[in-house]
């Protein structure tokens with residue numbers, strides 16, 4: 001491997017949200033334990049990004065900064081190269097995060113009292129985007145098939161989308177936490193149902209670069225035809241794929257001029273106009289220079305996934321480690337332990353494991369855990385040793 005995926009940076013006491021929450025929950029970094037919760041990575045940053053930031057910092061004036069041509073070119077080239085879709089630069093609205101973009105979309109494109117469809121178990125801010133802005137939530141829960149694979153319940157979706165209150169669906173593609181990479185056929189069925197019922201689709205594709213071997217991410221834009229694009233927007237960012245969440249930079253693609261104008265107006269009302277000057281540099285370097293780093297990262301995540309699957313099946317065969325198609329978030333079904341949410345969490349803490357508890361993603365996640373695999377393999381090995389210990393005493 002050309003890049004370093006074995007060194008674990010010491011993030012304790014650095015203000016890292018993931019590490020601070022572990023400490024608040026009683027985890028002691030002095031014991032050498034590492035939280036496997038919040039979706040960022042425990043690797044040293046890609047040197048190409050660090051170098052770009054270093055060189056920028058040594059020459060730049062840190063005044064108000066607009067995105068440059070090379071920023072737009074890098075973002076568009078990433079979409080073209082990785083997803084076979086070339087957006088127009090005019091469609092891009094920059095946002096400090098995908099979550100702020102989701103909230104803004106709900107506020108600008110729906111009315112209080114409308115309902116937003118979500119597909120739990122799902123990334124919990126989707127629910128907040130509706131509830132905190134006075135909208136209702138309509139749930140279209142994913143279903144598990146006989147092979148323990150999560151699927152969209154299309155019959156239920158057709159019924160829910162037909163409710164006149166339903167105005168928007170927030171899609172997680174690839175899906176956090178269940179790790180599915182939706183295929184073209186699934187996405188087209190979802191689109192047909194939404195179009196038939198005039199439900200606008202917000203596709204959160206923040207995990208679009210984290211696709212496991214043998215799978216292919218299909219952007220919603222390639223599933224919808226250009227004459228349908230005014231019924232959707234796609235949210236992207238380098239923050240998950242290249243570990244840049246702290247740089248706060250995302251790119252929202254909105255082909256419809258009318259929708260874009262409403263969305264931009266919403267950001268204008270919160271005085272969200274441009275990003276910080278470092279985020280452009282980090283994003284450009286990530287999208288332009290880090291393909292090799294990303295290939296190596298995927299190998300490590302895949303190794304970690306296989307390790308969790310093999311080890312858990314050896315000491316707890318009744319647990320289900322779901323196939324990982326995309327993201328670095330491993331969804332695990334531990335309902336076989338027969339524990340309620342509090343007891344499951346305290347058992348994990350007994351093992352010095354600080355994970356994301358499944359119930360956070362909706363009641364469908366009760367008895368499940370989400371394990372963040374984006375860390376050196378040695379960390380996963382040690383974590384599994386501790387899990388084995390508490391599950392076999």
Ligand SMILES: Cc1ncc(COP(=O)(O)O)c(C=O)c1O
Pocket residue numbers: 039096097098099100123172176204206207237239245250
């Ligand atoms: C599906 C999904 N959307 C959005 C985010 C966060 O986006 P941001 O930090 O850009 O607001 C995450 C973070 O884990 C995520 O998994």
